[in-house]
Amino acid sequence: MNEDPLLVKAARGEPVNRPPAWMMRQAGRYMAVYRKLAEKHPSFRQRSETTDLIVQISLQPWEAFHPDGVIIFSDILTPLPAFGVPFDIEEIRGPVIQSPIRTQEDLKTLHPIDLEKLQFVGDSLRILRNEVGDQAAVLGFVGAPWTIATYIVEGGTTRTYTTIKSMCHKEPHLLRALLSHLAKAIAEYIIFQVESGAHCIQIFDSWGGQLPPDMWDQWSKPYIEEIVRVVKEKCPQTPLVLYINGNGGFLERMKTTGVDVIGLDWTVDMADGRKRLGTDISIQGNVDPAYLFSPLPALTNEIKRVVKCAGTKGHILNLGHGVLVGTPEEAVAHFFDVARSLNFDTQVEKNDAVGVA
Numbered sequence: 001m002n003e004d005p006l007l008v009k010a011a012r013g014e015p016v017n018r019p020p021a022w023m024m025r026q027a028g029r030y031m032a033v034y035r036k037l038a039e040k041h042p043s044f045r046q047r048s049e050t051t052d053l054i055v056q057i058s059l060q061p062w063e064a065f066h067p068d069g070v071i072i073f074s075d076i077l078t079p080l081p082a083f084g085v086p087f088d089i090e091e092i093r094g095p096v097i098q099s100p101i102r103t104q105e106d107l108k109t110l111h112p113i114d115l116e117k118l119q120f121v122g123d124s125l126r127i128l129r130n131e132v133g134d135q136a137a138v139l140g141f142v143g144a145p146w147t148i149a150t151y152i153v154e155g156g157t158t159r160t161y162t163t164i165k166s167m168c169h170k171e172p173h174l175l176r177a178l179l180s181h182l183a184k185a186i187a188e189y190i191i192f193q194v195e196s197g198a199h200c201i202q203i204f205d206s207w208g209g210q211l212p213p214d215m216w217d218q219w220s221k222p223y224i225e226e227i228v229r230v231v232k233e234k235c236p237q238t239p240l241v242l243y244i245n246g247n248g249g250f251l252e253r254m255k256t257t258g259v260d261v262i263g264l265d266w267t268v269d270m271a272d273g274r275k276r277l278g279t280d281i282s283i284q285g286n287v288d289p290a291y292l293f294s295p296l297p298a299l300t301n302e303i304k305r306v307v308k309c310a311g312t313k314g315h316i317l318n319l320g321h322g323v324l325v326g327t328p329e330e331a332v333a334h335f336f337d338v339a340r341s342l343n344f345d346t347q348v349e350k351n352d353a354v355g356v357a
Helices: 006-011 032-040 044-049 051-065 115-132 145-154 162-170 172-196 213-219 221-234 251-255 270-277 289-293 296-310 329-341
Strands: 069-071 088-090 094-096 137-143 200-204 240-243 261-263 282-287 315-319
Touching: 006 137, 006 200, 006 315, 032 051, 044 051, 044 088, 051 069, 051 115, 051 329, 115 137, 115 172, 137 145, 137 172, 145 162, 145 172, 145 221, 162 172, 162 213, 172 200, 172 221, 200 221, 213 221, 213 251, 221 240, 251 261, 251 270, 270 282, 270 296, 282 296, 289 296, 289 329, 296 315, 296 329
Parallel strands: 069 137, 137 200, 200 240, 240 261, 261 282, 282 315
Antiparallel strands: 088 094
């Protein structure tokens, strides 16, 4: 049997000789090859819903930098039409949902997820798994129910979340029904991604951090827990990562969802994050994406600091958010070179889990 990729081992807290590294949004506009492809195929939906384009784009950073994780090029909204929520992506406004769900009547448009409509995701993951073999982990991803619901209720992106937040109080039964439907669909979608070849899945609760923590406990956490329960039953070996943007107030709560890895954003000090989470769970992150605009020696020092604070067990090196547009490609290459140059075996053992009592 082939050995698991480094990233999978670190996610499970198994011994590794260096931290595996990948980056959120590692495929995208900062890469010249991507911009060239996007000129030829200007529609984001086309790029993220056509198998050969998905594969080509997902492999661009793999070919350029050889990260330890190759994430499928997709979007958290990609599965929506497969369960009854059509959407468009407009140049200025971003995602737009023409028929938001705000009444009991609107709920009737939802149906169980039709995975045949997402064949391009399954096919792409199979090809990616074939292309990278076990040299790197193939990563799938989904949006968490609360985060997906913000788009479906608000009708697109929002700065204030007032429609959905007031729904928590005005129409709690309606919102619970929507979130339950989403939890079921997303759990099935994760299992589909794993069965198609994903080694590991990241759950993005991108807008979970917009909730006060006690509200997150009610409106996001139970639905993430439900997904984790269903997925773990079917795919017990597949590590699950949970990432929330602005998660400094949520770390301990995130740990109780049952996921294997907690993604830290860059506003949490890694030593503090490790201390709060302990050593019995893996962590991912959390270099500030803006560091990639700094002189390379400053970037090197920051990577080493983050790795030292995370400790030698259960750490996946990443940014604290996605790669920013305009990021120099040589800085991204340097990030991965530094990660590959690290070696836990030659470091003094006292670095292990720095800051843990």
